[in-house]
Amino acid sequence: MGSLAGRTAVVTGASRGIGAGIAKALGDQGARVVLIARTEATLKARASEIKGAIAIPADVSSPENVERAAEEIRSELKGAPDILVNNAGIFSVAVAEETTADTFVETLNINLVAAFLFVRAFLGDMKLSKGGHIVTIGSIADHTIYSGNLAYSAAKFGLRAVHEVLRAELRGTGVRTSLISPAATNTEIWNDVTVTDPVNRPHSKRLMLEPDDVVRAVMFALTQPDTVNIDELRLSHS
Numbered sequence: 001m002g003s004l005a006g007r008t009a010v011v012t013g014a015s016r017g018i019g020a021g022i023a024k025a026l027g028d029q030g031a032r033v034v035l036i037a038r039t040e041a042t043l044k045a046r047a048s049e050i051k052g053a054i055a056i057p058a059d060v061s062s063p064e065n066v067e068r069a070a071e072e073i074r075s076e077l078k079g080a081p082d083i084l085v086n087n088a089g090i091f092s093v094a095v096a097e098e099t100t101a102d103t104f105v106e107t108l109n110i111n112l113v114a115a116f117l118f119v120r121a122f123l124g125d126m127k128l129s130k131g132g133h134i135v136t137i138g139s140i141a142d143h144t145i146y147s148g149n150l151a152y153s154a155a156k157f158g159l160r161a162v163h164e165v166l167r168a169e170l171r172g173t174g175v176r177t178s179l180i181s182p183a184a185t186n187t188e189i190w191n192d193v194t195v196t197d198p199v200n201r202p203h204s205k206r207l208m209l210e211p212d213d214v215v216r217a218v219m220f221a222l223t224q225p226d227t228v229n230i231d232e233l234r235l236s237h238s
Helices: 017-028 040-047 063-077 101-129 150-170 211-222
Strands: 008-012 032-037 054-057 083-086 133-137 176-182 232-235
Touching (some): 017 040, 101 150
16 A cells, blocks of 8 residues: 555544544545544644644535635645545434434535535646545445435435546546445444334444444555555445
């Protein structure tokens, strides 16, 4: 695997869990990392643990906030990043009739729309430089349907579609794009989950991946030779 020394990277949802692990792994490989999340104190604490890292607090559910963050990223990095990891996401479980409109819209905005906005902000420059790598953190729910996952699955299926379109458009440009889709992973995202359909639970909390399992998959994709694109990796508990 190659080194990422001298590269620049942006990781969304980087204050905890998978995102925090990816940011640290990138920093350990020598990349200069920008961490994005909405909880400022936690984000700055994570950034302080990574040499040269930059914390930019932003609520990615707001297009205006994403635009402001993108401008700040350009200023800090003197241009677009070499690596963009779209990891920010929220998760809740509710059957269709108990899913509120606010929950549905917020889930799509954070899990899907924000990823598109960050791609849109930097992709043009990546294509001009004939380099760059976009990593999308998907989910088992981007290809398998579970009861109680109406909002989440809609967002993750959409995110997978975004990745597939990017892959079709970016062949031959020098810009790589990878989809990493893990099964249920043991992070804080599960802390507030309540299951309203006990007969058909969407996931078991017993056999989960760990955040480092996903981090290793991301780093595997990022450290391949420039001529190799890892299109898609699906992770499940053995």
